[in-house]
Amino acid sequence: MTSEKIRVLVAKPGLDGHDRGAKVVASALRDRGMEVIYTGLHQTPESIVEAAIQEDVDAVGLSILSGAHMTLFPKIAELLRSRGAENVVLTGGGIIPKEDVESLRTLGFARLFGPGSTTDEIAEYIESEVGRRRAAANH
Amino acid sequence: MPSESFKKSNEVYNKKASAAKSREDAREFTTISGDPLDICYTPQNSPDLNGGGYDDKLGFPGEYPYTRGIHPNLYRGKLWTMRQFAGFGTAKDTNERYHFLLEHGQTGLSVAFDFPTLMGYDSDHARSRGEVGRCGVAISSLADMETLFSGIPLDKVSVSMTINGPAAIVWSFFIAAAEKQGVHPSKLRGTIQNDILKEFQAQHAWLVPIDHALRIVIDTMEFGAKEVQQWNTISISGYHIREAGSTAAQELAFTLANGFEYIERGIARGMNVDEFAPRLSFFWDVHLDFFEEIAKFRAARRIWAKTLKEKYGAKDPRSLLVRTHAQTAGVSLTAQQPENNIVRVAYQALAAVLGGTQSLHTNSMDETLALPTEKSVKIALRTQQVLAYETEVAHVVDPLGGSYFIEAMTDRLEAAANVYFKRIAERGGMVNATKEGWVQREIHRSSTAYQKAVEDGRKTIVGINRFVEEDEKIEIPVLKIDPKVDEISSDNLRKLRERRDAARVKKALDGVRAAAKNGENLMPRFVEAARSYATLGEIADVLRGEFGAPVEPAF
Amino acid sequence: MDSLVERFRSGDRRALARLITRAENRSPGFAETLDAIYGSTGRGFRIGVTGPPGAGKSTIVDGLAAAFRAAGDSVAVLAIDPTSPFTGGALLGDRIRMRCTEDDSNIFVRSMATRGSLGGLARATVDAADLLDAFGYKQIMIETVGVGQAEHDVMTASDVVLVILYPGGGDSVQAMKAGLMEIADIFVVNKSDHPAADRLVDDIEQMLELRARRDAWRPPVVQCVATERRGIAELVLRIENYKSAREAAGDLAARRRERREAQVRRAIEEELALLLFEKSGFQDYITRELDRRRPPYAIAAEVVNLIKNSLKHAI
Ligand SMILES: Nc1nc2c(ncn2[C@@H]2O[C@H](COP(=O)(O)OP(=O)(O)O)[C@@H](O)[C@H]2O)c(=O)[nH]1
């Protein structure tokens, strides 16, 4: 009777308060059978990472529209690494220019979801990536 | 009463029309809000405007209940104000953009602030890192405000400031900056958004818990009525509610209900409704559903006028008017094939004008990618100018009035709003419904439903779920914010703190604290603090210290 | 795995979190781990928090957490939310309320989904509380799902049960009817900024008059405005009173014993269910018999008889 649910933290770093996207994604991931922890608005990188650790999540999804992603995203990746949680799948979405997407790729955000992405794409990415990492961890 | 022959031909028509329904695809024939639509509207399914119906429901433009518009001759007297929302980087950067816009024929200014400013943090606060000047201009003190309007005479240009949580403080910076230009407050024209209820419902740029925040809003209403009589003290905003995913009916209902809340609190403060209601204006979204949007503007005017007159006893006709700023729907724009956004914006602008708006912001095509460039802002402005000067649509007031469809839609939205007003009352009013998170959950429900409809192909977005271009290369240049704004702004602040009169600052901040505690109107204290060059963060910290932090309701 | 327990013992919160996950997933070896840390449990105090949805449970928990922290105690929270029976997913939103965790790593909050468990808690809630207890958290709060019905699991899972009610609407009265009266050690009338709060307090007091408890404790009614943290200090005091009264009467230990009994029973049930329906051929047997249109009770009786017989041989 072991069941390994995928646990995802959906977080809004920074000061922008537009939570439409985060909430739509959170609901959609729940509907895909995941356990979704929603942190609420205006989170600091430190509080997001602490929540990710305490909740022992498989993935963290960040939503940001304020343009501060180049400051906040790398900080979150770095804090996760320093806590030994580099295995957590990091992804996010929002208004992120292409060059920034490129730079963030090398900083632990293998994939980001821009405007117009479907919730299915996001869910499928998380499922496959978590699956891959779990399999790798068991070998 | 329709004649027998009408009934008969109507029946025949209905049969034919429904037999011929398209089997083409998954499209759903509803409004963008998901309401079903008839194939064709006739006198059967629209309101009766004969007899007293016309006077009761429509009236003439400029006449009660103002369904057809708030001015008798609308755009013949004065075209709408073309007001592009702008702000980025430092006050100096934005000041340059303002000069550019005014030179190209823009007729009013509209300030976009960055997130630290919107949340009441100075540029050098730890939480501001990476956010300074990103989505708007960074304003931390009177000094920044002086720079922002340098070379712009504040008695000549009307200025709209999109800020809410710390609106009263930033307005005080503005009043003090005008003073420095030698302009008396009574000469100032403009708007602060200052609609804190919708912040708790939708956008969450807040400062203190809702009850305290509302008190400050009423302080500004009271102060404005006495000292800054030409100023719009609240711009009651549906925009953010809609952008957060609501339907048109929810935008209409929640926004008006917020407005009624301000009215009631103003009256409870001991003011006469006609003292402050004329200074409340509105800010609506203009979304893609062309007719629904036009009907929304019309329904809003009718409901507001009737309620102000009948329920709140307003006598001054100006209290009854829904003076409107409108902005095209940011959420409707796509990052894919961004040039298509120019077309979307043009249709939306047309709807706003046919709906009778007083002022309009047209979005720039590249807004889903980054801050707009000068080029794209110019196209957005030109879109309005083409509309105003080439299409000839602005010569006739409410040209769609009397259309079966538009009138039916207007009535339907009004009825839907009334249902919401009841439900809100059952929840103990708008403040309570907001504290409980009910309003937010209603909005979320709609946004999820719409997202599903798009993902199922029942609703179409060109470039997203139809007519998609694989491997599309986005060619439009995007505006880059100088990464040094953080530093420059922090540096300015440090210098300011060194050169200002520390004793005067302290005294002013103590004054703010005293007023926060004893309940007197905070505005004169804010203005004095502004004059002393106390910073936004310092003043906001006093309020946070006294009132605590806002509470986010349950999801 | 052992290294996980070592890291847990050395105070690594990530190891703690991972062990909770293993208990939730019933991962191989989780039972041994829990037994290994069992000796370190019993130092933390467990506070159950229940009540109808929207009563303010999470907000109260946040207020209590801040108060406990101010007094120097470490704090852990288990917040349970329902799993959707249709999708198996869950939206765990209680963290939104826990603002006091933001810059304090001495507060540990863990959201748990019920995963089909019906008594208001998740199957692994007691296990998770044991882990938190053994890790050293002094105050351990358990927030139930709060679907309005009786959530009796919380009674055995905790040392004291707070029932949160609120004025206005019928939810609170409904909840009392559904059996929340019986499990409350302390009543909280939250949202006392509402005009009908006093009436609700009266209603509760009246109902208390009519009900007997098996111990001598009379549940106090505390009024709070959780969003403003009003009444929290009094609530803390009431919790302490309760604790010392129970300790003096010697029945805190009895309550804890009941918890362990329930835990043992539950573990047996789980193992047996696993054995019977997943590891043995009984499931296939049942299906086969049903297909042959054999009536359900006859099949059940036969299965039980088979088990009885094999037990006779074993014992
Ligand atoms: N007016 C008022 N609202 C409260 C109070 N406590 C909590 N709330 C609000 O009630 C809603 C539900 O609170 P929450 O703690 O999530 O309830 P739970 O579902 O029982 O955990 C939230 O929107 C809170 O802000 C209170 O004392 N007064």
Ligand SMILES: [Mg+2]
């Ligand atoms: Mg809760």
